[in-house]
Amino acid sequence: MTESRTEFRFVKPGEVRVRFAPSPTGFLHLGLARTALVNYIFARKNEGKFILRIEDTDVKRSKEVFEKDILEGLKWLGIKWDEGPDIGGNYGPYRQSQRRAIYRRYLEKLLKEGKAYYCFCSKEELEAERQYQMSIGQPPHYSGRCASLSKEEVERRLSEGRPSVIRFRMPSRKVVFNDLIRGRVEFDTSLIGDIVIAKDLDNPLYNFSVVVDDFEMKITHVIRGEDHISNTPKQILIQEALGFSHPTYAHLPLILGPDRTKLSKRHGAVAISEYRKKGYLPQALINFMAFLGWNPGTEREIYSLNSLIKDFSLDRIQKSGAVFNIKRLDFLNGFYIRQTPVEKLTELCIPYLVEQNLIEPVWSSDKLYVKGYKIVATGKTIDFNYLTKIVSIYRERLKKLSEIVELTDFFFKEKLDYEKQLLKWREMSEREIKYALARAEKQLSRIEEEDWDREILQEILVREAEKLAEKLKREGRGYLLWPVRVALTGKATSASPFEVAEVLGKERTLRRLRQAIEMI
Ligand code: GLU
16 A cells, blocks of 8 residues: 655745634634634744635535624634735635635546546435445445546536536545644545545535645645544545645644533533623633643743743644633633723623613713713712722622622612521621611711721721620621621622722612611
8 A cells, every 4th residue: 555645844934824714604612713823823923824714615504694703703812814805815715615716627627637536326325335334344435436437428427417526536545644733643545435525616525625725825734623633634635636735734632521522512602702791801711722732831821822922832732632621711711800900891891781781871962972871770870980999899709701790780779689687697686687787877877978988987897896796795797797798788798898888888888778777
């Protein structure tokens, strides 16, 4: 058996050209975005070009919404392409559906040279063949029934309009290539059979169009998911048949769910737009995706896109599947949230509050800018500054932007809805709770409006809490601080009562304390 070998191709840094080639048959998901990211980093690192190519030859399954989602998702992540369907480039068009004439030329060449042939076998015939092969323990493959039809016979059948496809005459040999991640990879193509490369001259299939495009677009490195590794020997042989050079390949390990099966919808969110909706920041996703199957070999965990371009390398990518760990993504997201200036963070949080109908933007009379926000429940207007105060006391706790709603909704409510049981700290009796709240209310009502700030509130409430503990002959400040905090927030966990009271303001704080007293 002869052997096909592709060696690493040496390309000067400036000549590197890589591509991300999604099919717009679904939303941009984590696996695809990771492939795009690695290609992008590789291009930048090597001062090369990153090309976006839309593989939409499957007309039935390709949809414009998916293409839009893919482009928007990449932009949001900060992954920019140098050539692509929206910006053009020297090797366009960048949408396969617009490149049919190019594929046709190469298909005709293969047919003419006898390296491809028309096949007229019907579905039923192929199915019967498949069943037979399996029954005798052979892997199913095309037997080559139409491989030796005479030219005249083919012409006759074509002119009769018999349904046909175009098959590639697969050479039987060992294909060996050096994968930048997996090392030496070997395939025996004798069991593959002659694959269909086009439905007809105008409708090529994936393995064929990809080979033509990678060549025509001067792609030097094909970096893609491991699910494509079995396509690589087929593509290498098609390249040989067309007299093309081979790109260098790198197959990224699969992303696995916590149960170590291939990551899918079953494991929760996979679409990038879903992560975006939940309030993950692009920086966190980038950092997270880079670590799917890669690590820098140090303890360092925080990597911006720019620092990845410096430190990321394909040779530190593992071969085994990369297990997806949502806790890590949450950790990174919390980190990037804390890094975000509070004004910016507030801007990012506002849409979530608006979406939940807690606040509503108030537009200037010319509808050009938002001059404030209305609290829907009370009708009261607040400004952006006020919202930054709310966000700032929760910045430490936020792991996802969407959590802002659950954490801070009590600021936007007229009356809180909670069980009075929640006001109880340890063994407190109702009488004691009432007493504690009344003490707090009395002391706080004495503070002047202009002194209403966190430090003073803390000083006064802590002093009262200590006095109360002494009176109750118990230990700890919780006997006062817990019921006060619950009265202000209606929640078992929240920011401290001082921070909350400061932002609520004197009037609302006292009102909430009184409402709690009345409840008991
Ligand atoms: N259109 C293919 C996909 O979406 C591209 C595979 C490749 O990179 O060659 O998986």
